[in-house]
Amino acid sequence: MSTDYNPGSIESKWQKRWDEINLFKVDADRSKPKYYLLEMFPYPSGRIHMGHVRNYTIGDVVARYKRMKGFNVLHPMGWDAFGMPAENAAIASKIHPKKWTYENIEYMENQLKKLGFSYDWSREFATCAPEYYRWEQLFFIEMFEKGLVYKDRTFLNWCDQCKTVLANEQVEGGMCWRCGSQVFLKEHDQWFFRITRYAEKLLDNIETLRQGWPERVLSMQRNWIGRSTGTLIRFQIEDTSNDIEVFTTRPDTLFGATFMSLAPEHPLSKTLSRGTAQEDAVQRFVTKTLQVDTLTRTSDLYEKEGVFTGKYCINPVTGTRMPIYIANFVLYDYGTGAVMAVPSHDQRDFEFARKYDLPIIVVIQPEGETLDGETLQCAYEGEGLLVNSDKFNGMPNVKAIDEVTSYLNEIDRGSATVNFRLRDWGISRQRYWGAPIPMVHCEKCGTVPVKKEDLPIVLPEDIEISGTGISPIAQSDSFVNTTCPVCGGKAKRETDTLDTFVESSWYFIRYCSPNHKDRPFDKSEVDYWMPVDQYIGGIEHAILHLLYARFFTMVLRDLGYIDLEEPFANLLTQGMVIKDGAKMSKSKGNVVDPEKLIGTYGADATRLFCLFAAPPEKDMDWSDKGIEGSYRFLGRLWRLVSDSKDHLLAADTSGSEPPESMHSLKRKLHQTIRKVTDDIDKRFRFNTAIAAMMELVNDLYRARESASSEDFGVIREAVNTLIIMLSPFVPHIAEELWALMGNKEMLLNTAWPEYDPQWCEQIETTVAVQINGKLRATITVAKDEGQAEVERMAMSESNVKRFLEEASIKRIIYVPNKIINIIAVPL
RNA sequence: GCGAGAGUGGCGGAAUUGGUAGACGCGCUGGAUUUAGGAUCCAGUGGGCUUUCCCGUGGGGGUUCGAGUCCCUUCUCUCGCACCA
Numbered sequence: 001m002s003t004d005y006n007p008g009s010i011e012s013k014w015q016k017r018w019d020e021i022n023l024f025k026v027d028a029d030r031s032k033p034k035y036y037l038l039e040m041f042p043y044p045s046g047r048i049h050m051g052h053v054r055n056y057t058i059g060d061v062v063a064r065y066k067r068m069k070g071f072n073v074l075h076p077m078g079w080d081a082f083g084m085p086a087e088n089a090a091i092a093s094k095i096h097p098k099k100w101t102y103e104n105i106e107y108m109e110n111q112l113k114k115l116g117f118s119y120d121w122s123r124e125f126a127t128c129a130p131e132y133y134r135w136e137q138l139f140f141i142e143m144f145e146k147g148l149v150y151k152d153r154t155f156l157n158w159c160d161q162c163k164t165v166l167a168n169e170q171v172e173g174g175m176c177w178r179c180g181s182q183v184f185l186k187e188h189d190q191w192f193f194r195i196t197r198y199a200e201k202l203l204d205n206i207e208t209l210r211q212g213w214p215e216r217v218l219s220m221q222r223n224w225i226g227r228s229t230g231t232l233i234r235f236q237i238e239d240t241s242n243d244i245e246v247f248t249t250r251p252d253t254l255f256g257a258t259f260m261s262l263a264p265e266h267p268l269s270k271t272l273s274r275g276t277a278q279e280d281a282v283q284r285f286v287t288k289t290l291q292v293d294t295l296t297r298t299s300d301l302y303e304k305e306g307v308f309t310g311k312y313c314i315n316p317v318t319g320t321r322m323p324i325y326i327a328n329f330v331l332y333d334y335g336t337g338a339v340m341a342v343p344s345h346d347q348r349d350f351e352f353a354r355k356y357d358l359p360i361i362v363v364i365q366p367e368g369e370t371l372d373g374e375t376l377q378c379a380y381e382g383e384g385l386l387v388n389s390d391k392f393n394g395m396p397n398v399k400a401i402d403e404v405t406s407y408l409n410e411i412d413r414g415s416a417t418v419n420f421r422l423r424d425w426g427i428s429r430q431r432y433w434g435a436p437i438p439m440v441h442c443e444k445c446g447t448v449p450v451k452k453e454d455l456p457i458v459l460p461e462d463i464e465i466s467g468t469g470i471s472p473i474a475q476s477d478s479f480v481n482t483t484c485p486v487c488g489g490k491a492k493r494e495t496d497t498l499d500t501f502v503e504s505s506w507y508f509i510r511y512c513s514p515n516h517k518d519r520p521f522d523k524s525e526v527d528y529w530m531p532v533d534q535y536i537g538g539i540e541h542a543i544l545h546l547l548y549a550r551f552f553t554m555v556l557r558d559l560g561y562i563d564l565e566e567p568f569a570n571l572l573t574q575g576m577v578i579k580d581g582a583k584m585s586k587s588k589g590n591v592v593d594p595e596k597l598i599g600t601y602g603a604d605a606t607r608l609f610c611l612f613a614a615p616p617e618k619d620m621d622w623s624d625k626g627i628e629g630s631y632r633f634l635g636r637l638w639r640l641v642s643d644s645k646d647h648l649l650a651a652d653t654s655g656s657e658p659p660e661s662m663h664s665l666k667r668k669l670h671q672t673i674r675k676v677t678d679d680i681d682k683r684f685r686f687n688t689a690i691a692a693m694m695e696l697v698n699d700l701y702r703a704r705e706s707a708s709s710e711d712f713g714v715i716r717e718a719v720n721t722l723i724i725m726l727s728p729f730v731p732h733i734a735e736e737l738w739a740l741m742g743n744k745e746m747l748l749n750t751a752w753p754e755y756d757p758q759w760c761e762q763i764e765t766t767v768a769v770q771i772n773g774k775l776r777a778t779i780t781v782a783k784d785e786g787q788a789e790v791e792r793m794a795m796s797e798s799n800v801k802r803f804l805e806e807a808s809i810k811r812i813i814y815v816p817n818k819i820i821n822i823i824a825v826p827l
Numbered sequence: 828g829c830g831a832g833a834g835u836g837g838c839g840g841a842a843u844u845g846g847u848a849g850a851c852g853c854g855c856u857g858g859a860u861u862u863a864g865g866a867u868c869c870a871g872u873g874g875g876c877u878u879u880c881c882c883g884u885g886g887g888g889g890u891u892c893g894a895g896u897c898c899c900u901u902c903u904c905u906c907g908c909a910c911c912a
Contacts, residue, residue, distance in 0.1 A: 173908095216831055216907080222832070223908055230912085248912060261912090298910075329910050339912045348910060421911060542907080612852070613839060619905090621839060629852050639867085678843080688841065691851035698851090701868085768847040773893045775847055776879095799879060813892050819846045821892050 005638035007602025011732040015116055023748055024118045026074055028528040035071035036529050037063045040537030040545070040570075043080045044104035044126075048111040050577040050584060050610075050622065051538065051595045057607045058116045058574055058616050058686070059536045064728035065680050067118070068752040076511040076528050077112065077119040079105050081128035083501045084162060084178060087433045095564065097433040098461060101128055111595060115603045116731050118748065123514045127503035133435035134456030135520035136502055140438055141449040141550075142559050148194045151447060155265040155332055156426055157294065158186035164430045165190060168333070169224070169544045169777065175296025176761065177544070182293040184471050185265060185332070191437060192424040194550045199225055199420045202550055205566055212570035214617070217542040221710070224543050226421025227435065231405045233340065233414035235260060235313040239271075240322060244268065244313055247335030247419050251408065252400035253342040255389040256363035258353070260324045261339045264289040265332035269309075272324060275575050276310030282326060289328045297328070299363040303774075304329050304352055316413035327352060335419055343379065344371070350379035363388045364397045398464045421472045425548065427499040432465055432472040434497030442484035442491040451485045457493070504545055505552035508532055508567060519561075526562050535568040543572065572684060575619035577610075584622075594620055604730035605631040611729060613684040631693060634733055637726070640700055641719060641737045644712075648719060649742055651712035662714035663763075665703045669718045670759035673698045676725050677755070689818055690729065696722055716741075721753045762817075769794045770821040787814045794820050 016173040018024065028034075039059040042052055079101075086097035097771040105126055112119070121133070125132055141148045157166040161181035165188055170177045195202075203225045206218050237244060244260060248425040258669055262269055264286045274281040283305040289297075296302055306327035313322050329348060330339050331683075343353035343360045353360050360373035366384040386392045392400050408414030428437060436457045438450045450457060460479040463472040473479055506520075512529040513522035517777035537545075546568075553567040578589040597606045609630040641648065658666050672692050679689035696767040703715060720741055727734035727747040739745050762783055767790060769777040777797040781790055791812060794800055800822070807824035814820045 122864095214831095219831060220907060226908095226911065228911075246912080250912075300910085302910085304910080331911065332910045341912090346912070348912080419911085538908080615840085618833095618840095623839070623853070625853055626839070633852085636865090682845075685843090687839095688843095688851080691841075694851055766847075770847085770893075773891095778847065802879065811892065813846095815846055819893080821846080823892050 005635045005733070006178075007604055007634070007732065009601075010736045011114070011116065011598075011603050014732045014735045015113060017116075017735075018116075018746075019113075021746075022122075023746060024075070024120050025122055025732065026072060026120050028525055029072045032072040034074065034529055035063075035066045035076045035534075036509070036532045037066065037534050038076065038536070039075075040506060040535070041078050041504070043085070043109065044101055044108055045081055045085055046104045046107070048108055048115075048594050050592050050594055052112075053115065053606060054577055054610045054616075054620065055536060055538065055574055056115065056117055057610045058572070059200050059685075060115075060535075060607075060731075061611065061686060061728040062536075062684075063118050064731065064748060065752065068683075068724070068750060069749055073118075074511065075118055075120060076123040077117070077121070078507060078511070078514075078516070079126040079502050080500070080507070081105065081126040082133075082434045082497075082503055084431065084433070087431060087465055090433075093638060096461070097465070098128070101126070101433075112563065114598055115594075123511050124509075125510070125514050127507060128433070128459075129499075130456040130458050131218070132507075133498075133503065135434055136498065136506070137220050137438040137450075137455050137457055138520065139506075139556070139559065140498070141452060141455075142194065144439075144449050144554060146559070148197065148555060149191060150194065151191050153187065153189050154187050155182045155185045156190055158188070159183055162431075165426055165428065167426045167501075169425075170501075171294060174293065174298055181297060184293050185290060190426045191428040191439075191494075193427055193551070195425045195548075196420060196422055198551050198554050199227070199422050200418075201554060201565075202547065203227055205550070208566065209571075210733045213568075214571065214573055217539070217546065217571065217573060220542045221547055224422060224547065228419050228421075229419060230419055231401075231408065231414050232336070232417045233316065233321065233408060235316060235340065237324075238312040238314055238340065244324070244338050245336045246307065246338045246340045247417065248340055248402070249347065250342065251404040251414070252386065252392075252397040253345045253363055254315070254317055254340070254404055254408075255392070256342045256344045256361045257315055257322060257340040257360045258320070258339045258343060258361060259322045260535050261327035261330045261341050261352070262309075262324065262348075263330040263332035263337040264326055264328060266326075266337045267500075268324075268328075268338075271325050271362055272309040272311045278308055278310035278718075285326055285328075292328075292394070302328070304348060304354060304355070306356065308356075316378075316408065323358070326358070327351075333423060334421060336448060344373055344376065345381055347378050347379040347381065350376070359554065361388055369465065425499075425551075427502060428496035429499055430471050431497055432459075432463065434500055435459070435503070436473065436479075437494045437496055437498055437568060439494040440482060440484060440491045441494065442487060442489060444489055445484050445486040445491075447494075448484065449485050454485070459497075467551055471497075473497070499686075501545060501548050502674060504522065505548045506556065508535075509550070509553075509556070509562065512705050521561060523562070524657070526598065530562065531564055531566060532568045532571065534570045536572045536574060538576070539573040546571070558652045572616060574615065574616045577622055578619050579622040599628065602630045602732070603626055604733050605634055608634065608690065608730050612690045613687070614689055617684075632696070634730065636701075637697055638733065638737070640697060641723075641740055642705070644704060644715075645740065647707075647709070647712050648716045651709070651716040653713045653717050653720075656713075658714045659708075659710050661706075661708075662703070662711050663699075665699060665718060666714050667759050667762065668699050669714075669721060670755045673721065673725065673753050673755035674760050677752070680728070686729070693722060695728060723747070724750055724753055765815065765817040767794075767798060769800055770819060771800065771824060773821060776800050776803055787812075787816075787820075790814060790820055794822070 039055050063073050069075045076631050081101050086101045089100045090097045157171045159166055159176040161179045171183050176183055224762040230247055231251040232247055234243040234245050254583055269286055306325040309324045311324050313324055315322055341349040343349040344362045362371045362373050364384040365387050383397055386395045386400050405416050436459055438457045439447055440450055441447050460476040463476050465472050480492050482491055482493050516522045554565050556562050557565055570653045582588055584591045596827055609627040613626055675692040676689045679685045723734050723738050764780050765783055766778050767781050770776055775798050779793045809824045813821040
């Protein structure tokens with residue numbers, strides 16, 4: 001037998017064996033507790049990167065551990081297969097997106113298999129398959145029927161690089177989440193999911209997730225949903241019967257509202273100035289503003305500007321005429337896209353008023369001061385008593401918020417309301433490689449859904465992808481031209497495709513019954529497996545995917561498909577893999593290729609280092625030296641077993657009392673079992689679990705040095721237990737050594753070891769002896785030794801004596817098994 | 828500005844309930860083995876001062892017999908949001 005550790009041959013051997021016996025296949029089994037472990041599935045970009053390796057290794061440890069703990073573990077893998085890179089590849093190298101995608105899937109699947117992950121591959125699917133997206137089209141139609149899908153012409157984020165619109169969540173710091181280029185607002189016909197109908201529920205349920213989700217993610221979602229309570233106020237446009245509606249959280253300042261600001265995208269911006277002297281100026285201003293990209297428009301340095309529309313509206317409580325302005329800082333997206341301007345008590349309005357010489361009326365006086373609109377240096381945004389506010393004068397402004405609102409209610413000019421920052425999810429994309437939206441445009445019947453029995457609407461494959469920005473499907477006559485499902489007349493299909501975040505919003509439920517033919521899910525399977533007990537993925541999806549998936553789960557419940565509201569009971573967001581202080585990227589040239597690592601060090605060493613270098617939620621510094629350390633440890637482990645194989649196999653483990661000389665090793669073993677079990681199960685701290693097992697290996701080397709043949713019983717027991725505990729981390733070498741030790745069962749089918757609490761107890765402990773809180777000696781005493789004896793021993797330490805010679809003892813604090821602190825003052 | 832998190836050796840990190848700071852690994856040093864190198868095994872490794880001691884967890888203050896851990900204050904960094912009316 002070769003004594004060298006050779007990961008290459010070991011790893012392929014066991015991967016093949018696991019595959020042959022379908023070790024990872026799982027079926028619902030109601031006699032066993034279930035555990036659904038899921039990692040965020042990858043986009044088939046071509047090759048696995050270190051982020052995947054880290055993510056999936058963390059998941060695999062937990063999946064394997066839970067299985068050994070007796071759980072029926074669902075651990076699936078698949079492909080988030082629609083998306084732009086496939087289309088870009090098609091443009092660049094004339095490969096059909098479908099071919100490109102499936103070739104990547106094949107390659108990456110192979111790479112994942114080389115890492116030894118315990119996936120039930122029989123459940124694998126790609127979301128670009130009609131067998132998958134047909135159900136999504138069905139959901140779309142059913143959502144349409146329930147009013148959860150609608151079409152609207154509105155201003156939306158447009159990425160000029162990707163030639164498509166983006167949902168709000170998909171704009172990061174004014175840039176496209178995918179390509180990082182500038183985003184503009186552009187008017188478009190779009191399909192929307194009415195996620196705002198679930199805003200309240202999405203927010204409320206966050207409370208129920210607090211046990212299992214990181215606070216960071218929850219607060220990001222809370223923030224994104226952005227609930228705020230306020231008042232809707234209607235201002236009549238002078239000499240018309242039309243109103244402008246605004247949302248405000250400060251109705252208490254209404255008497256100080258002296259003008260009105262509209263977003264450039266506001267529908268009234270176009271119409272209000274018609275026929276006035278301001279018409280041209282308004283047109284120019286709006287056109288100019290709309291050409292500015294989102295990043296610039298939201299930057300601090302962007303100058304606040306506006307233009308008068310030539311029209312006025314009426315303050316409902318004062319009756320004064322308020323000039324209506326278009327202002328570039330008013331967000332079209334928030335509230336009603338119109339703001340009542342109170343320059344005395346809002347800094348932006350103040351600056352705007354000074355710039356355009358608009359009246360400033362103070363309506364809140366802080367205690368002990370008298371502010372004057374004429375001389376005001378900046379807006380006063382704090383609390384105080386109302387002035388210039390008619391019957392509300394003298395009222396604390398906090399109280400006036402409610403009082404003014406109910407007054408508005410009385411005069412039918414406004415009401416209390418709840419406003420959300422969250423907008424409806426724009427889901428149409430002007431791209432090819434996505435699921436077709438199952439709608440048909442008929443001149444007679446309008447826009448109508450296709451018949452459910454006609455699903456799936458299959459994405460046409462005979463197309464040419466030019467990259468001109470016009471959807472390739474629109475060029476496929478055979479696809480576009482159809483008959484109306486209502487009247488049977490000539491009609492045209494919708495040519496936008498669905499946002500690819502729709503696919504990832506329900507794939508985790510499909511995994512429960514991935515091959516079900518008649519319906520999207522087999523409900524009994526879903527009832528058994530869902531929710532996902534542990535979800536693992538990157539923090540970058542804190543809002544995007546995780547919010548969409550929560551929304552979709554609620555919708556599917558309301559459509560009657562499933563019974564639960566929240567899909568992911570526990571969430572772990574793993575940190576990034578960093579090298580040389582920066583995220584790995586081609587441009588920085590600091591990319592580590594997992595495949596090369598596997599070739600050099602093996603999958604086990606690669607997995608081990610990913611787990612050992614940092615706790616999972618933290619960013620992890622990649623170190624070329626570090627993985628060598630992990631590889632070295634595996635070599636050390638290998639030699640521990642192979643060098644002593646004969647002694648180990650000859651040893652008797654038949655449960656008799658271990659020899660005195662092995663007691664400390666046996667204690668170490670049980671302490672290690674306890675530590676590793678807690679670290680995996682309660683803390684998700686794999687780095688410390690590994691450190692504990694390294695300590696055990698170090699102890700085993702020492703124990704082996706002087707071991708007699710009787711001693712090898714305990715060593716054998718320890719080695720066997722160690723191999724079991726290591727197997728979720730480094731499954732291949734563990735399996736090989738397990739077999740070497742004469743074991744027949746697969747490790748995954750072997751029970752996780754239990755620790756014996758009695759063997760975890762130290763019989764002797766080291767007690768620190770402090771004098772006035774400073775360490776002066778350590779003494780070894782029997783566990784739970786009484787205070788009197790510990791004091792006696794402490795006092796007899798020469799260093800302790802020395803310090804107490806010139807002092808008198810005031811007090812002694814004794815914490816059993818830990819510390820004795822002698823408080824003494826000088827004589 | 829708001830929200831969240833983090834600051835510990837040369838480096839990655841540990842310290843789970845307020846009780847010996849620095850586990851484990853990397854790196855470094857020494858020894859054994861070796862013709863040599865590599866690999867391996869063993870030992871040492873926070874700083875200072877010729878050493879029974881002093882200092883040390885970003886800084887300052889506090890609570891306590893005792894603080895990396897709790898409280899106040901301050902600085903720095905990372906991430907997220909950011910004209911939200």
